[in-house]
Amino acid sequence: MSIDVRHLKKSFKGRTVLDDISFKVEDGEILAVVGLSGAGKSTILKLICGLTKPDSGEIIVSPGDIAMVFQYSALFDSLDVFENIAFALKERKEFKNKYTDAQLKEIVDQKLKLVGLEGIEEKMPHELSGGMQKRVSFARAVVTDPKTILYDEPTAGLDPVSSTMIEDYIVRLKDEFNPASVIVTHQLSTIQRCATKVIMLYNTKIVYSGTPQDMIEGGNEYTKQFINASIQGPMKVAGSDEEEKEN
Numbered sequence: 255m256s257i258d259v260r261h262l263k264k265s266f267k268g269r270t271v272l273d274d275i276s277f278k279v280e281d282g283e284i285l286a287v288v289g290l291s292g293a294g295k296s297t298i299l300k301l302i303c304g305l306t307k308p309d310s311g312e313i314i315v316s317p318g319d320i321a322m323v324f325q326y327s328a329l330f331d332s333l334d335v336f337e338n339i340a341f342a343l344k345e346r347k348e349f350k351n352k353y354t355d356a357q358l359k360e361i362v363d364q365k366l367k368l369v370g371l372e373g374i375e376e377k378m379p380h381e382l383s384g385g386m387q388k389r390v391s392f393a394r395a396v397v398t399d400p401k402t403i404l405y406d407e408p409t410a411g412l413d414p415v416s417s418t419m420i421e422d423y424i425v426r427l428k429d430e431f432n433p434a435s436v437i438v439t440h441q442l443s444t445i446q447r448c449a450t451k452v453i454m455l456y457n458t459k460i461v462y463s464g465t466p467q468d469m470i471e472g473g474n475e476y477t478k479q480f481i482n483a484s485i486q487g488p489m490k491v492a493g494s495d496e497e498e499k500e501n
Contacts (some may be wrong), residue, residue: 256279256281256315256316256401256402256434257278257279257285257302257314257315257316257434258276258278258313258315258400259277259278259298259301259302259311259312259313259315260275260276260277260311260312260313260314260358261275261276261310261311261312262276262298262301262308262310262312262313262438263308263309263310263311263313263348264277264294264297264301264306264308264487265309270458271294271297271458271495272294272298272308272455272458273458274311274345274459275298275311275455275459275460276460277453277460277463279434279436280419280434281316281401281432281433281434282428282429282433283335283430283434283450283451284368284424284425284434284435284436284438284448284450284451285437285450285451285452285453285494286437286438286439286444286449286451286452286453286466287436287437287438287452287453287455288438288439288440288445288452288453288456288489289438289455289456289480290452290456290489293453293455293456294455294458294463295303295438296406296438298438299322299404299406299436299438301313302315302320302404302436303320303322303338303404304320304403307471309425313447315402316401316402316434317401317478318400318401318402318476319399319401319402320400320401320402320403320404321394321395321396321398321400321403321404321433321447322395322404322406323388323391323395323402323403323404323405323408323480324391324406325406325407325408325410326410326411327379327384327387327388327390327391328391329379329387329390329391329394330379331378331379331380332497333378333379334375334376334377334471335366335371335374335375335376335377335378335379335382335385336359336362336375336376337389338379338390339362339365339390339393339394339397340362340395340397341364341392341394341405341443341476342394342398343358343361343397343398344358349398349491351421355409357408359375362374362375362393362397363375363395363399365393365397366390366393368396368402368426368427368430369389369390369392369423369426370389370423371386371389371390371393372451373388374386380428383416383422384411384412384416384417385412385413385419385420386412386498388408388412388416388420389419389420389423392420392423394421396430396431396437399431399480400431400433401431401433401434402433402434402435403427403431403433403435403436403498404435404436404437405435405436405437405439407425407438407439407440408420408424408437408439408444409421409439409441409443409444414426414443414464417443417444417446418443421443421444421447422447423462424448425438425447425448428448437449442481445469446470447467447468448465450465450466450496451463451464451465451466452465452466452469453495454476456479456488456489459490460475461474462474462476462477465499469481475487475488476488476489
């Protein structure tokens with residue numbers, strides 16, 4: 255078991271965001287977390303990697319490195335591609351001074367090759383397209399050979415072709431490292447092409463848990479509304495006409 259979330263509760267300034275949330279992600283599985291904006295999806299990632307603490311409940315993550323791929327790459331603008339990818343190995347206490355310069359170069363080369371970007375070590379982030387920046391962020395995330403990978407909207411802001419490429423690399427990283435992975439996404443193609451299972455959040459609860467196929471073909475009213483991008487349904491968008499009718 256790589257990620258085991260048990261009865262998780264989290265509130266911010268008196269507003270409950272997550273209430274009694276439980277799920278498991280095994281090694282080699284990819285869990286997609288979906289739902290309306292503000293449903294607590296990114297909060298789950300922050301709780302798993304320890305950036306914030308739960309009010310109650312338990313999160314058990316198997317030993318090993320946890321990697322985070324941020325929504326908009328979050329590369330260091332002042333560092334070239336090599337320094338961005340090697341940053342954790344050069345600066346983190348457990349890795350610092352562990353590798354020679356030649357070994358660092360070999361590791362960075364391997365990770366860039368994995369995401370199809372050989373030979374760009376000296377380029378600066380501003381010289382790269384959005385899709386290339388995202389792939390560099392993938393290489394940076396896996397430089398420590400993580401057991402857990404967390405993705406926050408990995409295809410945000412990308413065109414459909416670049417999105418497909420990123421989805422391919424998510425699957426490739428799963429095959430390469432066999433991590434437990436969690437993807438926060440709104441994109442149906444990412445769910446279909448990458449995920450092995452899905453949970454949907456609404457109003458602090460999990461309202462669907464199952465496979466991508468069951469999500470698309472099943473009769474759950476929440477997932478139907480999500481897939482059809484419909485305003486009408488059990489989920490009410492803040493400020494919508496449907497919400498006003500309810501009040």
